[in-house]
Amino acid sequence: MKTNLLIVLAAGVFSLSACTNNPEKQSAQNASSDSVSNQVMIPEKSNFQTTIDGKQTDLYVLTNQNDMKVAITNYGGRIVSIIVPDKDGKMVDVNLGYEKVSGYQQANEPYFGALIGRYGNRIGNAQFTLDGKAYKLPANDNGQSLHGGPKGFHAQVWDAKKINDYTLELTYLSKDGEEGYPGNLNVKVVYSLTNDNAIKMDYTATTDKATVVNLTNHAYFNLNGEGNGSINNHVLLINADKFTPVNASLIPTGELKSVKGTPFDFTTPTAIGQRVDADDEQLKFGKGYDHNFALTNSSTELKQAALVSSPQTGITLEVLTTEPGIQFYGGNFLDGKLTDGKGGKKYEHRSGFCLETQHFPDSPNQTSFPSTVLKPGETYSSTTLYKFATKQQ
Numbered sequence: 001m002k003t004n005l006l007i008v009l010a011a012g013v014f015s016l017s018a019c020t021n022n023p024e025k026q027s028a029q030n031a032s033s034d035s036v037s038n039q040v041m042i043p044e045k046s047n048f049q050t051t052i053d054g055k056q057t058d059l060y061v062l063t064n065q066n067d068m069k070v071a072i073t074n075y076g077g078r079i080v081s082i083i084v085p086d087k088d089g090k091m092v093d094v095n096l097g098y099e100k101v102s103g104y105q106q107a108n109e110p111y112f113g114a115l116i117g118r119y120g121n122r123i124g125n126a127q128f129t130l131d132g133k134a135y136k137l138p139a140n141d142n143g144q145s146l147h148g149g150p151k152g153f154h155a156q157v158w159d160a161k162k163i164n165d166y167t168l169e170l171t172y173l174s175k176d177g178e179e180g181y182p183g184n185l186n187v188k189v190v191y192s193l194t195n196d197n198a199i200k201m202d203y204t205a206t207t208d209k210a211t212v213v214n215l216t217n218h219a220y221f222n223l224n225g226e227g228n229g230s231i232n233n234h235v236l237l238i239n240a241d242k243f244t245p246v247n248a249s250l251i252p253t254g255e256l257k258s259v260k261g262t263p264f265d266f267t268t269p270t271a272i273g274q275r276v277d278a279d280d281e282q283l284k285f286g287k288g289y290d291h292n293f294a295l296t297n298s299s300t301e302l303k304q305a306a307l308v309s310s311p312q313t314g315i316t317l318e319v320l321t322t323e324p325g326i327q328f329y330g331g332n333f334l335d336g337k338l339t340d341g342k343g344g345k346k347y348e349h350r351s352g353f354c355l356e357t358q359h360f361p362d363s364p365n366q367t368s369f370p371s372t373v374l375k376p377g378e379t380y381s382s383t384t385l386y387k388f389a390t391k392q393q
């Protein structure tokens, strides 16, 4: 029975058409976006207008022809809201976040919506050696370095340029030595909202000294609507036949392990909650899913990495990337204690998930993993799409 349901859902997912191809549906959506505007709203721009580290912060809204909306702040380059229609044409915000910029500045803030750098995920023992020189990083996660350090790119004010209604360009100069990393790194991230309902993120970076770079976005999604319960009923496909097992500090052991016969096999669509509490050492280490999946197609071409759907709302999220890996994090550290969540919401355990496209964690210390070294004269380049659709009623 369960299997049948999954198959039906999977079939539905592959026959998706953009919900707004249908003019009747389109006008229903427009009407509903007005009528429900008191329920789903983009936070006030003024709540994001302040000065942090001597720089102006703001909130920028991207819109496409289908009335999909994405709000982004240049504080940490964070996605604040993603508003898409559900199967009934009702507009839903599927992105966890805060109503005010101050929410994002809290010490226990879990990287909601953030651009992550200079190095996404963990570097073991907060150190690495490059060209014979040892670099020490701030150890902000149980002796390890996590997400570029406490003042990583998620906590920096980016320079913002709104190019048009659907494009925002963010740039940031990470100075030589910042958070322990060598080289002045010039980073550019272009967010564009396409007319097929995708948030496209184009990352580029150049350096004046050899360094390591691994950029990603840390948006937390709940396709039932943010603050609307657990994500364990979502159905997930990950196109990865291997994953990188970790030790108790969540640092990869170096092994590339087959997902076959493990709770990490998402090569066919499976409910997230189906095996999350299975008796499995890797799940114990991660307190659930918090692992890097090695994509079966590891090429730098843009390919589908993952596909998630909510049976409740019919909303689906497809992740496409040029990266070789993706971190599936099931919101295990969310504990309902955060303050200022949108509408006063607290965001309980496993009420959001992240799909962070990336090179593998700890690559600077793991010679068998694809390299994350960037040298002067080279350009780091990475593209990821978060593409939304709605299964027709």
Ligand code: GLA
Pocket (backbone or CB within 6 Å): 110, 111, 121, 146, 250, 290, 327, 329, 333, 354, 356
């Ligand atoms: C990443 C990590 C997790 C956790 C979250 C943020 O996904 O892998 O272990 O640190 O970020 O809370």
